[in-house]
Amino acid sequence: MSRAVAIVGSGPSGCYLAQALLKATPDLRLDLVDRLPVPYGLVRYGVAADHQGTKGVIRQFERLFERQGAGFVGNVAVGEDVSLDDLREAYDAVVLAAGLSADxxxxxxxxxxxxxxxxxxxxxxxxxxxxxxxxxxxxxxxxxxxxxxxxxxxxxxxxxxxxxxxxxxxxxxxxxxxxxxxxxxxxxxxxxxxxxxxxxxxxxxxxxxxxxxxxxxxxxxxxxxxxxxxxxxxxxxxxxxxxxxxxxxxxxxxxxxxxxxxxxxxxxxxxxxxxxxxxxxxxxxxxxxxxFDDEGVLPRDALLGSAADREAGVLAPGLYATGWFRRGPQGTIPDNRADAQLLAARILADLETGAAPAAKPGRDAFPEWAGAVGYQGWKRIDAAEIAAAPENRCRVKINSRDAMLALAFQEEECPR
Amino acid sequence: MNIMLLYGTETGNAEMLAEDIMAELEGEHAVECRNLSDFAPDEFDAGRLHMIVCSTYGDGELPASAQPFAAALKAASPSLSGVHFAIFGLGDSEYEETFNFGSKGLAELLAAHGAKQVGERLTHDASGSDMAEDLAFPWAAQTVALAEEAIGENA
CATH class of the missing domain: 3.50.50.60 (FAD/NAD(P)-binding domain)
Structure with a gap:
């Protein structure tokens, strides 16, 4: 059975990491877990509304879910809805790419x-x-x-x-x-x-x-x-x-x-x-x-403080960090891509050399994630946002969790 | 046609487009796709079409993965006489003063060393409404047709 990798955070760092991992090892079972019902983190909520060209990287990230088999687990907060320990238990590798969002x-x-x-x-x-x-x-x-x-x-x-x-x-x-x-x-x-x-x-x-x-x-x-x-x-x-x-x-x-x-x-x-x-x-x-600084949902200071190799992004066996969560609030989107590519190589090497483990269940360990927002749910939100855009806007964002969740879980209409 | 497809990228968008162009062309042509960071100036081949996808970054600069190549080309300054290339640029008109300067600069650099450009340099605008591949696929097909005339169909 292939290895299971969970990435915490679906912003640019998490997505670039997933991209590099799946490019090298297409059969990984990989999930991006985000506390929001919608993916892409900083690209959606940090890149300025009038810098749509910069948001073009989303087209790369869509392929993770549409062609490369990555799973999106939205509306699940690691550290609140699921513990980091439980996540580590279920996956061969867990990567913290949660960024830094507090001022x-x-x-x-x-x-x-x-x-x-x-x-x-x-x-x-x-x-x-x-x-x-x-x-x-x-x-x-x-x-x-x-x-x-x-x-x-x-x-x-x-x-x-x-x-x-x-x-x-x-x-x-x-x-x-x-x-x-x-x-x-x-x-x-x-x-x-x-x-x-x-x-x-x-x-x-x-x-x-x-x-x-x-x-x-x-x-x-x-x-x-x-x-x-x-x-x-x-x-x-x-x-x-x-x-x-x-x-x-x-x-x-x-x-x-x-x-x-x-x-x-x-x-x-x-x-x-x-x-x-x-x-x-x-x-x-x-x-x-x-x-920016850490929000405090995950024990960032303690994890980085005890890291096995902080520079390489290795916190502990099977636990990694990348992007701003590791480096601090410096560096642009491409800097985080480079960082993610380096870490991907390290993770794959570690998975390769590790002792043959018992098959990890990955997302199967969390039946409650049936209630999480998947990629199709996000695509329903995305389509609604684009459809509702007024003439001089390219999209109109849905700004409440309840409205997002209602759309994400809307029943498909069945033809009679 | 024997095609070396090269990309210069910073955020990965040019890499993705190059991979898409490869998928589009490889049914009919022999295509090798490589990052410019893994390509040396002495690897140019007069029997091949060098098709380049290059973005722009920062203040009109070459993207990170094209910079070592450009530096190596400037340092070695070889004659690229007999070498054919075509180039597609990615840019963002939000930064209008330096829009698509990356592909422009790279085309000028290759031409300055004697390489011959096939077809027009086409550019995509990330702030526009076109999808890059919708411009790039017809451009690639047209470029290959022109190159077949210039280099020879069985090259």
């Missing part, structure tokens, strides 16, 4: 004020994750703290005109929220100098397409490092772009120290600059986009 906190006084939000809270709501909190009012002056691609995604979405969102899958609620936002000023602030900013230069160049903005870059500085110089060149190229009503300002080298406000609501953010001077910016909302 990192800044850890400065005033973070509890109204009007202070973490990026993931907003992107989950914008991209209609079923666990999202409602979108809050941001007021007229928004400060975004952070210099990664998520910060730029938020900046771009907040800055776009309704017309510029055509072709995206941004839903009617978030679209109406953006259209009515009334934002006049967006300042984006990095702790590091511009040369060390983590966003991709191409994400900066993309901002030069925006029609409703006026962009200013303050103190981009200079750099000898080629990557840094590229970032600075991209920033200089957009400095002065546009004469729209929404002002965008990039600032660098400012470390936030304190948020202040009146009546429990944020009104000002104070920074120290490189020479120790204090400056402050007024704001009606302060958004931190400074990276």
């Amino acid at each position: 990192q906190a800044l850890g400065i006084p005033g973070e509890e004020l109204e009007g202070v939000y973490r990026a993931g809270r907003l992107t989950r709501a914008l991209y209609e994750h079923p666990d999202a909190e409602p979108l809050p009012g941001l007021g007229r002056r928004v400060v975004i703290m952070g210099n990664g691609n998520v910060a730029i995604d938020l900046l771009r979405l907040l800055a776009k005109t309704p017309d510029e969102l055509a072709g995206s899958d941004l839903g009617p609620g978030p679209s109406a929220w953006l259209a009515a936002s009334g934002i006049e000023e967006i300042e984006i602030v990095g702790r590091s100098p511009a040369a060390a900013a983590k966003f991709d230069a191409v994400m900066i160049r993309e901002l030069a397409k925006l029609a409703g903005v006026a962009i200013r870059v303050v103190d981009a500085g200079a750099s000898d490092d080629p990557e840094g110089a590229k970032t600075i060149a991209a920033l200089e190229a957009i400095d002065g772009h546009g004469s729209g009503s929404r002002r965008i300002t990039f600032r660098f080298g400012l470390t936030p120290v304190e948020l202040a406000g009146a009546d429990g609501r944020v009104g000002e953010i104070r920074f120290v600059d490189g020479s120790g001077d204090v400056t402050s910016l007024p704001c009606s909302a302060f958004i931190t986009a400074i990276g």
